[in-house]
Amino acid sequence: MNKLMTRSMMTKALVAACALALSGAAFAQDLLVRNAKVHTATSRGTLENTDVLVRNGRIAAIGANLAPGNATVVDAGGHALTPALFAGITDIGLEEVSGESSTVDSAQALGEEKDPAVHPEFDVTLAYNPESVLLPVARVEGLGWTLLAAGSTTGGSIVAGQGGVVRLDGSLDPVGAKVLFVSLGSGASSMTGNSRAAQWMILDQLVAEARGRLSPDSKFAMLNPMGRAALAKFLDNRGLMVVSVNRAADIVQLLRWSKRNNVRIAVSGGAEAWKVADQLAAAKVPVFVDTLADLPGDFDQIGATLENAARLRAAGVQVAIQSAGSHHARKIRQMAGNAVANGLPWEDGLAALTRVPAETFGVAGDFGTIAVGKRADLVLWSGDPLEVSSVAEQVWLDGRAQPMKSRQTELRDRYMRAPSALPRAYPAGSE
Numbered sequence: 396m397n398k399l400m401t402r403s404m405m406t407k408a409l410v411a412a413c414a415l416a417l418s419g420a421a422f423a424q425d426l427l428v429r430n431a432k433v434h435t436a437t438s439r440g441t442l443e444n445t446d447v448l449v450r451n452g453r454i455a456a457i458g459a460n461l462a463p464g465n466a467t468v469v470d471a472g473g474h475a476l477t478p479a480l481f482a483g484i485t486d487i488g489l490e491e492v493s494g495e496s497s498t499v500d501s502a503q504a505l506g507e508e509k510d511p512a513v514h515p516e517f518d519v520t521l522a523y524n525p526e527s528v529l530l531p532v533a534r535v536e537g538l539g540w541t542l543l544a545a546g547s548t549t550g551g552s553i554v555a556g557q558g559g560v561v562r563l564d565g566s567l568d569p570v571g572a573k574v575l576f577v578s579l580g581s582g583a584s585s586m587t588g589n590s591r592a593a594q595w596m597i598l599d600q601l602v603a604e605a606r607g608r609l610s611p612d613s614k615f616a617m618l619n620p621m622g623r624a625a626l627a628k629f630l631d632n633r634g635l636m637v638v639s640v641n642r643a644a645d646i647v648q649l650l651r652w653s654k655r656n657n658v659r660i661a662v663s664g665g666a667e668a669w670k671v672a673d674q675l676a677a678a679k680v681p682v683f684v685d686t687l688a689d690l691p692g693d694f695d696q697i698g699a700t701l702e703n704a705a706r707l708r709a710a711g712v713q714v715a716i717q718s719a720g721s722h723h724a725r726k727i728r729q730m731a732g733n734a735v736a737n738g739l740p741w742e743d744g745l746a747a748l749t750r751v752p753a754e755t756f757g758v759a760g761d762f763g764t765i766a767v768g769k770r771a772d773l774v775l776w777s778g779d780p781l782e783v784s785s786v787a788e789q790v791w792l793d794g795r796a797q798p799m800k801s802r803q804t805e806l807r808d809r810y811m812r813a814p815s816a817l818p819r820a821y822p823a824g825s826e
């Protein structure tokens with residue numbers, strides 16, 4: 396009976412908190428989550444039976460028996476509380492229907508297959524749509540932010556362009572610094588004369604142009620003035636390049652290239668990264684892994700293994716999760732859980748969805764952990780957040796309770812309701 400009462404009280408409190416958020420009341424940003432199992436994603440680890448107090452959208456205190464003042468109180472009933480999770484490297488808000496090209500804005504193809512156009516100044520965040528139906532679909536699953544990726548495609552270049560971190564709160568502008576995306580390996584060789592080796596030749600020329608070692612007037616120049624200026628911002632450790640690469644030998648060449656040109660990098664994919672884990676750790680290069688890659692899908696992934704994340708972390712590499720795709724972003728929790736099932740420590744599995752990507756992309760000052768001063772982007776879970784059977788009971792962004800509904804839940808509710816005089820396709824209440 397007590398358990399039922401506790402669950403009922405918690406549900407009512409959550410509904411009240413959401414109602415306050417929707418009302419637009421200024422004090423909706425003040426919140427006290429009481430009696431939670433707080434997974435801080437910091438060196439403090441997990442705190443049992445702990446309160447988290449939010450003032451003006453930021454975490455004001457973490458401890459026991461905190462005084463709420465005028466804050467809305469939610470009794471967590473001992474359930475897990477985490478930072479809002481990273482949705483991965485995605486096209487959320489850059490695509491609506493993947494098969495309909497008019498709704499996809501993640502790549503440019505201004506050149507031709509034989510003469511690709513190199514435009515590092517291309518910035519996909521300018522096409523971001525914060526009203527995309529994909530945002531609430533991801534948000535109700537406990538995902539609070541993502542890194543928008545620029546993609547390489549025929550007519551484009553292995554230097555795809557820039558992306559950035561966006562919060563899934565409906566705001567338009569990205570947060571943090573821009574990131575430059577580069578693709579290497581067999582999957583990108585069609586843009587470099589069907590030669591993997593030519594990729595390094597092209598990268599070296601682009602760097603030479605950005606540093607002024609090749610005249611802009613040269614007939615061999617590949618960058619326009621804006622492209623030169625854009626690429627220069629990512630040299631000499633002034634920016635981050637996210638490089639999609641899988642083969643161990645290519646990763647070693649990348650480490651050499653980045654050291655030679657003083658470029659800060661992160662690896663995306665890294666199916667064979669475990670083979671060169673010591674070199675990645677020494678270079679302090681984080682790896683965003685696909686934890687479900689365990690088969691030789693191509694000749695760059697012969698060494699793929701489900702233990703990739705665990706082996707990398709054991710060697711001292713900072714590990715995060717790459718992506719589960721824009722339309723299936725919720726599966727990123729499953730990807731982290733699979734990594735844990737294959738040897739990655741649980742706390743590192745959570746960090747792969749929170750702290751590590753936040754630190755890598757320069758937004759750790761605002762979110763990615765539960766700590767005093769951070770933005771109150773929080774999720775209350777029904778159980779272990781890395782278990783697929785658990786669900787997000789409530790999501791808060793800046794301390795505001797988010798509506799726990801999406802286009803998918805609305806369709807579910809429409810077609811699960813009892814039959815009426817009208818077909819199920821009609822919304823409830825249309826009679």
